[in-house]
Amino acid sequence: MNALLASPVGFSADLAAVSRRRAEREATADPASPSAAGEVLTLRHREVMLTGGRPEELLALGAAVDRAVERFPAWPDLRILRGGLALAVHRPDVAAAALDAVPGLASVPPGRVLAADIAQFAGDYPAARAGYRKAAREDPLWDTTARLAALALATGACDEADALYAAAEDDITAKQMRAFAWVRVQRADLALALGDLDRAGRLLADAGRAYPDWWYVAAHLAALDAVSGRPERAVAGYRSVLADVDRPEFREALGTVLQATGDTDGAAACHAAALSAYLASVARGEVHYLHHLAAFHADVRPHAGAAVAWARQDAELHRSGTTLSLLAWCLHRAGRRDEALAVVEEAFALGAGDPRLQSRAREIRKGGQT
Amino acid sequence: MADHNDPNSVNSIFSDVDVSAADVYDMFGYPSDATDEEKVVLALTFAAVPEAGVFDTDMLYRLLVNPHARSVRPAAEDWSLPALTRYFDARKDHYLGQRDAAEIRVTVDGGGTATVRFTGFPGGDFTQQVPTNEVTTVRSPSGTEVTAYLGGRDDAFFNDLTGFFRSINYAPQFYEVPQARQDVRELPIPKTFLELDGNTLFNVNPDIPEHGRGVKLDLPEGPLTWEGDSFAKDADGNYRFVYSGEDAQAGKNVNAIVLEVPLRFLTADPDEDRVVNVWGESWVRKAAAKIETIPDDPLWTENPVALLRRRRLDDELRQYKLVDTVGQPFADAGLSEREDNRQLGANNFWLAPAFVRRLAHLGWGFGPSVTALGLASVFDHDGAPVSVHKTYSTAAAAFPRCRKLIFQELRMPDDSWKRSNVDIPLRRPFEIFIPNVCAIDMDTTGTWPFGRRPEDQVATRFLSMFLDMAAPLGPGGYSVETLNDQALWDAAPITPKTPPNPLTNDKPFLTTFPYLAEPW
Numbered sequence A: 001m002n003a004l005l006a007s008p009v010g011f012s013a014d015l016a017a018v019s020r021r022r023a024e025r026e027a028t029a030d031p032a033s034p035s036a037a038g039e040v041l042t043l044r045h046r047e048v049m050l051t052g053g054r055p056e057e058l059l060a061l062g063a064a065v066d067r068a069v070e071r072f073p074a075w076p077d078l079r080i081l082r083g084g085l086a087l088a089v090h091r092p093d094v095a096a097a098a099l100d101a102v103p104g105l106a107s108v109p110p111g112r113v114l115a116a117d118i119a120q121f122a123g124d125y126p127a128a129r130a131g132y133r134k135a136a137r138e139d140p141l142w143d144t145t146a147r148l149a150a151l152a153l154a155t156g157a158c159d160e161a162d163a164l165y166a167a168a169e170d171d172i173t174a175k176q177m178r179a180f181a182w183v184r185v186q187r188a189d190l191a192l193a194l195g196d197l198d199r200a201g202r203l204l205a206d207a208g209r210a211y212p213d214w215w216y217v218a219a220h221l222a223a224l225d226a227v228s229g230r231p232e233r234a235v236a237g238y239r240s241v242l243a244d245v246d247r248p249e250f251r252e253a254l255g256t257v258l259q260a261t262g263d264t265d266g267a268a269a270c271h272a273a274a275l276s277a278y279l280a281s282v283a284r285g286e287v288h289y290l291h292h293l294a295a296f297h298a299d300v301r302p303h304a305g306a307a308v309a310w311a312r313q314d315a316e317l318h319r320s321g322t323t324l325s326l327l328a329w330c331l332h333r334a335g336r337r338d339e340a341l342a343v344v345e346e347a348f349a350l351g352a353g354d355p356r357l358q359s360r361a362r363e364i365r366k367g368g369q370t
Numbered sequence B: 001m002a003d004h005n006d007p008n009s010v011n012s013i014f015s016d017v018d019v020s021a022a023d024v025y026d027m028f029g030y031p032s033d034a035t036d037e038e039k040v041v042l043a044l045t046f047a048a049v050p051e052a053g054v055f056d057t058d059m060l061y062r063l064l065v066n067p068h069a070r071s072v073r074p075a076a077e078d079w080s081l082p083a084l085t086r087y088f089d090a091r092k093d094h095y096l097g098q099r100d101a102a103e104i105r106v107t108v109d110g111g112g113t114a115t116v117r118f119t120g121f122p123g124g125d126f127t128q129q130v131p132t133n134e135v136t137t138v139r140s141p142s143g144t145e146v147t148a149y150l151g152g153r154d155d156a157f158f159n160d161l162t163g164f165f166r167s168i169n170y171a172p173q174f175y176e177v178p179q180a181r182q183d184v185r186e187l188p189i190p191k192t193f194l195e196l197d198g199n200t201l202f203n204v205n206p207d208i209p210e211h212g213r214g215v216k217l218d219l220p221e222g223p224l225t226w227e228g229d230s231f232a233k234d235a236d237g238n239y240r241f242v243y244s245g246e247d248a249q250a251g252k253n254v255n256a257i258v259l260e261v262p263l264r265f266l267t268a269d270p271d272e273d274r275v276v277n278v279w280g281e282s283w284v285r286k287a288a289a290k291i292e293t294i295p296d297d298p299l300w301t302e303n304p305v306a307l308l309r310r311r312r313l314d315d316e317l318r319q320y321k322l323v324d325t326v327g328q329p330f331a332d333a334g335l336s337e338r339e340d341n342r343q344l345g346a347n348n349f350w351l352a353p354a355f356v357r358r359l360a361h362l363g364w365g366f367g368p369s370v371t372a373l374g375l376a377s378v379f380d381h382d383g384a385p386v387s388v389h390k391t392y393s394t395a396a397a398a399f400p401r402c403r404k405l406i407f408q409e410l411r412m413p414d415d416s417w418k419r420s421n422v423d424i425p426l427r428r429p430f431e432i433f434i435p436n437v438c439a440i441d442m443d444t445t446g447t448w449p450f451g452r453r454p455e456d457q458v459a460t461r462f463l464s465m466f467l468d469m470a471a472p473l474g475p476g477g478y479s480v481e482t483l484n485d486q487a488l489w490d491a492a493p494i495t496p497k498t499p500p501n502p503l504t505n506d507k508p509f510l511t512t513f514p515y516l517a518e519p520w
Helices: A011-028 A034-050 A055-071 A076-088 A092-100 A109-121 A125-138 A142-154 A158-170 A177-193 A197-210 A215-227 A231-244 A248-261 A264-283 A290-300 A304-317 A321-333 A337-350 A355-366 B007-013 B081-096 B161-167 B304-311 B331-336 B349-372 B395-407 B429-433 B458-466 B486-491
Strands: B024-031 B039-047 B059-068 B102-108 B113-119 B126-131 B135-139 B145-154 B253-262 B275-285 B320-326 B438-441
Touching (some): A011 A034, A034 A055, A034 A076, A055 A076, A076 A092, A076 A109, A092 A109, A109 A125, A125 A142, A142 A158, A142 A177, A177 A197, A177 A215, A197 A215, A215 A248, A231 A248, A248 A290, A264 A290, A290 A304, A290 A321, A304 A321, A321 A337, A321 A355, B024 B275, B024 B438, B039 B059, B113 B145, B126 B135, B349 B395, B349 B458
Antiparallel strands (some): B024 B039, B039 B253, B059 B275, B102 B113, B113 B126, B135 B145, B145 B253, B275 B438
């Protein structure tokens, strides 16, 4: 009798509900209606993200949105969706084109947020901050606050970042438990980056209770287990994640923790599979796995030349704190300290300062090849 | 390990979530007809979600009650902006000075049992659990009996919602408005009672009779404006009414909290405190309160403003987020433009300048259409032959235009609203809407604007604000009921010949508690 008690709770029920709703909308959508097209595609996007946000699915969805845009070029929701999809696969140029395609779109809150996302992706942190703040003034939403938190973290203001995440969280209701879990995961990542493993664990436990069975939380728990010296648990965690979401970066992570347990054959197989997927993506002309390739060759299967080449290719596409941090690290691993130092300074000059950049900078300044 | 679920993706992963159980609709309040002692009827209605008679267990509803003596207001001759400001300041102190306002708080568990808490009343604090969908009696520690009903009812609001939205050119009622176009709500087209010639976006389209009544079209490309210079007329020379008089809420249910409370429980001085202010609020449980989370509170150092705001709340309320408020009908839709950050309930004093600007904006729209019908407009529109879309950036610029509207007494059709020989001044718009409360005068029947009874056609009475109540009109003159008079419309050059909104509810109200009709 109480419909509320039967409403979706947790990942599995949520996914089933979204899939059902998407199917219903697809069956009844008026093909001549831009709003119907936007709704169906937005539901597909939500479904894709729930099921792992695999780049190949995001790219396919992007193509579907492009087809819808051809029919309804002035419908702004489609452009915003297109922009978000493009950024998810590291194509800020496509995102910017989507934003520019509809006059005035960059002047309304969702457009301001997308513009700020693009700015942050490109390492223009002041512009990103200004955009998010303006959007938040015009239309205060928890996820804009969360974006400001991520920006604070990217620029090294860790306390501010956690406070902003807490403020975002305070605005999230019991009807948005997935959002709450997501924010807790971000705060756990921050705690982990600052070395507070216990707090990270508590925050992830909160996320798991808030939104049970979500692979996203499980993946971060596995990463925490790996860092905490619990490779067996990490192996189990990544295997459960891969059962839901087969992404190469999870395969790579599983390989690394298998290595830690002494399963070198298993590790090699996982690493090979991940590398193969990364390279296949690049062979298709995609750019979203460049940074994975660089990191893989810097730290997992060291190949200094390849690491620098991939990292440089990524940094040439967009010079942000993230890409410069990785390039500097790869140069450092290649023994090219002066170049690494120069790149680190370039990242700091942008205003970047996240904990990983800080840590890498310390290592590089200390000198020597790690 | 890199991660593609970065904040760029957040907006799409986490879509808007339906929290419509938080949508509070109406706040009714009037003196009870009880003969044993003086009582007040309070009724808060809200969306029937998950369904009529079943409450959302993540919601908390509050009825805030503030009895006081009648306020002294500016003298009739002192119709100045400074006088108005002084009045609002005085009222603000009165309300904001009572942080511990008395309240009735309701939550309902999954089994359908409601917890009702009375706090801050001189009759004593107490909490009682009651079943939903039954009339029950709760007893205070001092023995006072409060009659209560919490459950599903017929929606007691009866109005032509489509007509109202047509009058203000509110696009989301008629069109699929893109999420990204939050700027496209009330379109920059003059507000009006009469269709504008060539206003193809909002005029009734006989080919799509359900447009705006459930049928939405995709928002057209091109300018969302109107370039005409006259009202539309039919072949017989009649104006076209934007209203149809049809009840958009017919056959719909709500959930409701209905209470009948002795006045002596609400105030220690019922002889002096003759006005009972009441407003309703909906709060939704915060996610963090849904689970047991880590105990640290980073707000302390990093967000002291938010912390201070929270510290004014009690332990339970800190677990919830305020979503919606209701006091006066149309204070939100008509005057506050539905903005989330204006959900302030009684604390809407800072909106006073916006209130003045908004009334002037509405006046430029509705005023000329009132005049075109041969009625007296209280708004000074310089004899504009057709409605005008005009906005103001300052209250000072807007005030001269709407001064008379703000200060005019809203006349009643007769004296049946008085229940005693007490000399009660007629109410004026400025004191009705700020603060945004239902102010129940215990020496009246509580008919709007002296409270609100279910049978009041408040939507039409709201429109009567734009009539010049001092102008002559037949033997009785103008009143809040003028636009509810079928004879007026029969004689007006307009089609359809109907009052704007239905005169009665789709289901008769009950003569006994809980007064609102049974659900459908």
